[in-house]
Amino acid sequence: MSDDSDPKRLSKKAKTLDSWLKKIREDQNNSAPLTSSEHQHVPSPILEPRESVPSAPASNTDSSHSTIIDEHHPVISPISEPREFVPSVDPTPRDSIPTPPCSNIDSALLNEQPPVTSQTHEDIDFVIGDLERDPGKRVQIYEYPVNQQDHVRRSYIKLGPYQPKLFEYPRVRYELTNKVEILKNRLRLKTTIESVRYLAYQGCAFRGHDESVDSRNRGNCVELIKHTAKFSPEVAKVVLENAPKNATYISPRIQKQVLNILANKVRKHIRDEVGDSSFCILVDEAQDSSHKEQMAIILRFVDTEGFLRERFFDIVTVEDTTAGTLHQEISKVLLHHNLQVERMRGQEYDGASNMRGQWNGLQALFMKDCSYAYYVHCFAHQLQLTLVSASKKIDPIWEFFSSLSTIVNVICASPKRLSEFHVAQVTHICDLIDKYDATCTVLEFIMDDKSTESLSAGASGAYNAKSQDILNAMNLVEVTVHSLQNLREHGWEDFLEKVESFCKQHDIDIPAMDCQYSASRRRRYCQQRSITTEHHYRVDVFYAAIDFQLVELNGRFSERAKELLILSSSLDPADGFKAFNIDNICTLADKFYPQDFTRQELHSLRSELIIYESDVPHDDVLKTVTTLSELCREIFETTRSQRYQMIDRLIRLVLTLPVSTATIERAFSAMKRIKTILRNKMENDFLADNMIVHIEKELAENYDADSIIKDFASMQDRRVQFE
Template sequence: MNQKQSISYVISSQSSSQQRSYRTRLTAVLDCTRLLLMQGLSFRSHDESEESLNRGNLIKVLNWYAARCKEIKEVLFSNASGNDQMTSPTIQKDLINCCAVETTRAIINEIGDSLFSILVDEARDNSMKEQMTVVLRFVDKSGRVKERFLGISHVTDTCAQSLKDAIDAMFSTHGLSISSLRGQSYDGASNMSGEFNELKALILRENPHAMYVHCFAHQLQLAIVSVARRNCMVGNFWDVLVIIVSLVGASCKRNLRENGWDTLFSRVIEFCVDRHILVPNMEDIVVVKGRPRRVAQQVTYFHRFYVDLYCHVIDSILQELNDRFPETTTELFTCISCLSPRDSFAAFDKDKLLRFAQFYPLDFNSEELLLLRPQLDKFLLLVRMDEAFFNLNSISCVAQKLIETRSSCYFSLVYRLLTLALILPVATASIERVFSAMNLIKSDLRNKMGDIWLNDNLVVYVEKAVFKQIENEVILQHFQIMRPRRIQLSKFTVTE
């Protein structure tokens, strides 16, 4: 049946010209707000009077905008009524909150009903407040792994129960459920990863399938520290390495080119002698008249020494890492490695993949486990014969290719297995990036920011790729219904 659609306006008590001016003015302010948010810039100045030379970034950008657009100039500042300037702090905060809410809503819609993992950490901001950051890891509808910043929350203390309450409140606000968690990753602090009453344990009591993974980056750091403390030679290796990096980084190109190597090796040898560090073949590279004998000879000796020491360091670190990883985590990642597509799925092991599925009884019941075995056989046959699956280098690429070739429906259980493998977090790098952004947003000059203001600025700044996809009209309509406004924003309604 043919449908005729026409656009009609919902006209309020104000005239249409007032509404058009209001929409134009509000849109201009929103455009400038989007620019400042995505650049992580401040909005206000301590003096925004007309006599001030620095009225704040928002007003300055609006002036620049108006000077280049006649339509905007006609509705801004002196051409608008005094109580309808749309530049007050309240209006700014409302607009920014709308931007943040719509960005988070887009992220929640992107997750949908998918399973996800959680990454959590806390750090102090520039006002010495303890802030807890939450990032979600999930697989989108195209098979790509995404890590999205959900929000930041001020916690009065960092005990496990306070963190758990803050997570519950954040999940409740955004309509998320702990039951959908299939992984959790932290930095290994005692309040996070303790076995009994810490955050990991509290979540596992509520959802035993939220597998805990200690961040690999923090694990590696702890392993290196432990190895260095136990082995003085390894500790000396890092000391020498630090001074080498410092010397090279502090030298200009000319000095390095002309006498940089001589200076470098002289300093290294002096460093070793002063600290009684044993270096093999020291007698062959002793300093003569304040300068090493021959650079080429020194390179050979130092290379031989540090290659041997490097191998020793790596062996020690690997042993330390093996001792640090729990048996369950080791088994999980051993099973996951069987999904690697490298060398035509050479690591594929059906029994280990079945074992991996058994870790998630909520996602694979007994009947599905029986069906998974023959489906894995057919999947292996497909990926080794279909050219579309050749030369893939990651598990994520396999998931994406299954979606592209529309094979995910046929191999639904295998795709579910891939999803569970992909959402398991291995590092909290995304959290650290949020903290870096937090120090940029809440700087020393902006250390009086409130918690909501900080969260709204951070959400948009960190997830600017999501924010760019949100249309102005969505934000404007949200802004209009937040509280009663003097002028109503005209709405477009579709009638049949």
């Protein structure tokens, strides 16, 4: 057995180590702690192997000297390995084991562990539950003692995010406002609103070339505010130079916002008028002063009170006038205002190919979306095209109007010639009449004859009356056709007498009607025919002009449109409901409006018509009604609309059918007044807002300045307070 495994030797070694550690603890308790400058490296005597421990020299001196180790030599541990590898210890007496001077050794250095100090809740001056959660009220972390900051930070992290729950969150104000300031702010903005409203009504410009304080003309809006301030000291105290510099409310951006609020209110009013009822669209396009294509959209509908309305709704700039582009832009406008295409029951445009095309035209595209949106060609355009077409096909009439147009252009091109024309005598004009004596006389008679007044009245009524219904327009066309037919068959003798009277009054030579007619360029042709002068003017001019007009009037309507109009005429209240026919009315509802009437409602319609026939024509108020639009209003006012619900619905659908694009023509006239050459850079949205307020001013009058101020304040955070 080796020395390392000897139990006696190991036991002796353990006793030596215990006594050495006990002595170190006693010296530590009896000595003071070392300062930072007195710290020395004191190696543990148990970290080095025994072989490196120097033994005391053998001498005959006193044994006490053998146990003293020089303090400058490091103390080497007699044991450096673990217990299982403890080396042999030399048999030196226990009292002679060298001991290091360990009076200044720190226990922390000996154990090689830093001192551990624990901190309890008693050492902290706060409780986690008492921490202020509001970030605006709590104490900042850096204000706590240094030894508490980390603990406070960890406590807030443990508590998590926090947001105060308030009933009303305070808004940041740039100035202290009170009731007096609020009244001043409202008065200042109200002055701007009324100025913008007035300029929009009149179609005037808003801005000026130079709006600086030193300018003599700061623009219409600012100058109108200055004019208002002259007659109101209260306004003068709060506007322009007396207003806060950051809230004068006269900038172009503010003007556009005010106008946009008013325009949106008008659009919302129109949308509310339409409601869930059916409507019709009237569309046309024209170029503005900046050569942009503008498309105007008009809505035609019957409101809840039975009034027929045609409202200007919007104007849109289009890149081109193809049917696809127009269909896309119109659909966007309708969708934006929640107007469903399925509720459309009519569409009216001019006779251009991109509009009326049967396969790829605009009306065909909307018919694909809604098969009951019937297309009606503008009656005013049809009457105009009828006259133009008839005048072009009759040579004498065409020559007269061509020469007349040339003469007008020559005269109007020069102020001098125009002035001479105004002061000219009748004898000077007779040269023109003498050259085209017969043609001029025919046209003058057509203008003065009462039998043809219905044609002019029809065109004039179609252009000027917004409430013109399609039955009334068709009646005017029928009256015109009958009048022209009667004039052709029985009016030549009376017409010739008036011509001779006119020529004698103005000293115009009257050709002999019984003589053979001859013309310089058609002499050979006329000689071959051997016709008289009376025959030429009666057949070649008079009859031909009337025949062409009749052909054009009869050929301007499709078969489907004619059938729709014929069936609709059964509702016409003219002449004491003379055209009333129950079967035609039921066929109209069943064939042309199947989506608006179910089978059960069609049976109810026939039952109502039976009672309606014996009630309405004998009523003292309703029997005097002459138009369908008047009948619709009277039915509502007499509360018969509740009794005859199906009949009232059908009348409203027929009234929705358009007649003319007169409202669009008025809209384009307003566009020319608003967007002039000097204002040709106007933005599209600003133009649309201007036009709807200018055209529908009777609706804009319903909204006062207070309602506009409320919407203006809610648009965004303002620098001043209005409420």
